[in-house]
Amino acid sequence: MISDQIRHIIGHTLQHLCEANVLPMSIETQLSAFSIELTKNPEHGDYATNVAMVLSKFARQSPKLLAETIVQNLQDPAKIIQKIQVAGPGFINLTISNLALYQSIPVILKAKEQFGQHPANGQSVLVEFVSANPTGPLHVGHARCAFMGDAAARLLKAAGYQVTREFYVNDVGNQVKTLARTIYARYQELHGVTIQLAKDAYPGAYIIDIAKTLQKEEGDKWMHEPESAWFPRCLEIGMKENLKNIQEILEQAGITFDNWYFEHRLHDEKKVGQIIEDYRAKGMLYEAEKAEGTEDKVRREESKSAQYAHQQLGGTFLKTAQYGDEEDRIVLKSNGEPVYLLADLAYHQEKYARGFDLLIDVLGADHAGHVPRIKAGMQALGLDDAKLHILSVQIVRLLKDGKEVRFSKRSGEIYLLEDLFSEIGVDVARFIFLMRSAHTQFDFDLDLALKQSNDNPVFYVQYGHARMATLLKRAIEANQAFVGVEHLHEVDLHRLCLPEERRMLMKMDLFPEVVMLAAKNLEPHRIIYFAQELISEFHSYFTKYRHSERIISDDKALTQSRLALVAALKQTLYNALTLLNLSAPEHMQPTGGDEADEALEA
């Protein structure tokens, strides 16, 4: 990459200056502190570095003077840099030689879909995401975490990690008990019994479908049995049907998992009992009425802790407050029953035990409050909580007809993920959720999404890809087919000298770095912005020169060099789109505005 080469040149120059005692030796420790970036203003050359400003303190020289010193002693034997000058408060502006510029084309065309993929780094990572309760179908509230987790997994893989994707199934506890009982109530209803759904039952119609399946498979077998008999069967079928449904929708969206980890395993395999022993051995537990040191804690009267105070009967507490949690947490009720948190701690202990170098939980912001206690729980085990990274995804507010739609299971007013996909398409949905960073909370205006589904930013990028595909086809028709990477040495890339061509070459070259940055920060939107910027430059270039400097012209050598550029651009764009699991079509139907509207109405 060009910016790496520049960094090396600057580094060698600094080293040279240190050895010549022009600069103090300590400067070597600061080599990675400066930035090299593409300039925004063409008057500033191709690249700019702030090295002189960052290091001026250490060099005990003014930024300008240091910059001059670096420029005059530049160590560039390979002649990468064509022009270099000091500007502004101490920037060093660089114009690079064409020689360096054209390297990226063969690199990209040889690497093909590997361009942007980094070599294996020997590190493994577990990405846990979605992990929706298996008590009902996925709704739009799950969409962002699903896409974000999938994208995070893909980015990390591209960055060189060995990635395992996991869905944690909460198949233990009150929610699944409620599920089983609701199914049974609906089952009775199918057999003519007039029922009154329990207050906490799930009202959704999908439960009726599950009951019908049970009826179809086993008739009235369970009608006159006690709860102890039908309960396991209702739980089993509810779990199976809901998970099947969840899995189907996710697969429709191109999201798959390597593991489905069931919470009941933690209980069956005594992991929950074991973690209690571990904590006890470390002296992290105590028996009490309530958490120590919480007496003077001020809480609002209407807070839930006040509401549920009568259910708080004391038990065994874990000293999480020692590790930054706001108070100690109960892990065993007074009757010895484990609370949810304990299973979750055992689950995370289990993740550590599996030996991953990095653990990522993709959580909705409504669960962010659990992070401190999980981290504290891991530290209490002596585990390194820095390995555990929580990607907190902000809640999406769904708007329809200008009003907020609540989509909880309880309201019965569910807007299902599968409905979203059938209305706007998976690509559009994925793009909308991934184009914003995870920490921005945003309103998803359904009407706007529907209206814009034919005029969506995802099409802008895809159209660019299709346009380049067409160009390569047109070249074949014109008997000037691109010779391809095997014969690239026959192509005179030096014919690419329009400023826009230089710019695109430099931009493409940045892709691997963008991927790394996106992976490191778990920010898929960086890829989207990169793709948009790259294709924007191409659309602009294409239109500007459509009458003067055509890509396919009578000048066969020039045509080949431009086709090489187009092929490399297309490959880069393809890699960017597929990295996020977006489709990169070879062809898109051209439609005018009116025709598009008609097509929508039809």
Added chain:
RNA sequence: GCGCUCUUAGCUCAGUUGGAUAGAGCACCGGCCUUCUAAGCCGGGGGUCACAAGUUCGAAUCUUGUAGGGCGCACCA
């Protein structure tokens, strides 16, 4: 009340980890198709980067405080 998080153009959001004149899409106005896809391009208006101090060569970015929005604060999961 406490914790986390956010506040950038009319709207939705970027801003390369502290850099040069703060950007894009949508919306609005005006232009560009006899020739490689007009799902495109070019131009225009639109900003106290919530507010106030501080840190320094330099702040939308870091620190503190204030205001406002979101989420959370049960032995539910």
